[in-house]
Amino acid sequence: MDEIFIRGLVCYGYHGVFPEERRLGQRFIVHLRLGLNLASAAAADNLEQSVDYGAVCQTVQRVVEGEPQQLIERVAERVCETLFTQFPKLEQIEVEVVKPGAPIPVPFAEVGVRLVRQRTAR
Structure with a gap:
């Protein structure tokens, strides 16, 4: 499987178990490896055949900087769910x-x- 990778996406969120974390917030750094078939995008030199990684970054930022969660496990799961839905x-x-x-x-x-x-069966 081919991959698009994004490393070091910096976001600011309010996730954590402790009240101070949820009140003050903090930086979170996200690394992604996105598996998909890139053969047609490479052959056609066409973004529509691939995934726009700028749009992926904006989507991840909205999730991480969005609704506070207690655990980063949940934040990561929401990132996956949202990316599968949008891409x-x-x-x-x-x-x-x-x-x-x-x-x-x-x-x-x-x-x-x-x-x-x-991705689960469609």
């Missing part, structure tokens, strides 16, 4: 949601979740 050419989505400012009482480099989802 019918997508067959697989791998999304990572990184929470650089997570309230962890020890030093850490990065924490987040990674989901891999396949």
Whole structure:
């Protein structure tokens, strides 16, 4: 399967279990790998045969900066659900949601979740 990848999409959201996270908000970083067949887009040199990654970024930003969730697991799942709905050419989505400012009482480099989802039968 071919892929479009997007790394390091920065969004600002209000997700978290603790009241301070939901009140103050924080940065979230999203990485995506979008699985689809790109053969016809490559042959025709036509965006309509592919997926507009600018539109994908705007969609992800709306989800991450939208309705607050307690868990980034839910944020990542909503990203997948929304992308499958809005971009019918997508067959697989791998999304990572990184929470650089997570309230962890020890030093850490990065924490987040990674989901891999396949489109269900249409």
